[in-house]
Amino acid sequence: xxxxxxxxxxxxxxxxxxxxxxxxxxxxxxxxxxxxxxxxxxxxxxxxxxxxxxxxxxxxxxxxxxxxxxxxxxxxxxxxxxxxxxxxxxxxxxxxxxxxxxxxxxxxxxxxxx
Amino acid sequence: xxxxxxxxxxxxxxxxxxxxxxxxxxxxxxxxxxxxxxxxxxxxxxxxxxxxxxxxxxxxxxxxxxxxxxxxxxxxxxxxxxxxxxxxxxxxxxxxxxxxxxxxxxxxxx
Numbered sequence: 001x002x003x004x005x006x007x008x009x010x011x012x013x014x015x016x017x018x019x020x021x022x023x024x025x026x027x028x029x030x031x032x033x034x035x036x037x038x039x040x041x042x043x044x045x046x047x048x049x050x051x052x053x054x055x056x057x058x059x060x061x062x063x064x065x066x067x068x069x070x071x072x073x074x075x076x077x078x079x080x081x082x083x084x085x086x087x088x089x090x091x092x093x094x095x096x097x098x099x100x101x102x103x104x105x106x107x108x109x110x111x112x113x114x
Numbered sequence: 115x116x117x118x119x120x121x122x123x124x125x126x127x128x129x130x131x132x133x134x135x136x137x138x139x140x141x142x143x144x145x146x147x148x149x150x151x152x153x154x155x156x157x158x159x160x161x162x163x164x165x166x167x168x169x170x171x172x173x174x175x176x177x178x179x180x181x182x183x184x185x186x187x188x189x190x191x192x193x194x195x196x197x198x199x200x201x202x203x204x205x206x207x208x209x210x211x212x213x214x215x216x217x218x219x220x221x222x223x224x
Binding site: 031033040041042043045048050055056088090094096099100101102103104105106107108 | 118145146148150156157158159160163165202204206209210211212213214215216217
């Protein structure tokens, strides 16, 4: 595997279900991110982890719960979601170089909440 | 919340012509600027980054930055149908956070 991988690629879940999204980066980066992309809206940053510590929580509802067990893996635990949470969820990773963080994205998980 | 503005398009350009994409940003202290390309149904792909005023060229792509006017642009020379995609402008807010524009949809007409 190379780059940033995400599983599953597609997920349909009911409002009472609990599911988890998984992200793995094979780039040796030390920061990982979760984004939400909805139709006709800009990419929204949800969470940032740097060296496995959460450094940003962008006013995300508690029904989204991130977990970063090590620098290569990132999870997003989902429970009691709403239909408006249906979106493309993107994971990204980056490594600091001269004060700059270039972010590289995984393929995303297309989530549908029914 | 800092803002990044892009014309949503669609922008139609004939094959072989130069496509010009523009982006303005609100945060004067931003230092890092990125262009991502996103094909329909796919994730964003980083194609250019620029940190200093002026031009930066990479193949058919040229990024231009003017910090005084707070705009960054992307030129695509010799446009190809495969360049048809949505182009996202992103600007740093702090060390690790990026703020994205809504994207410009570009169509290259054969």
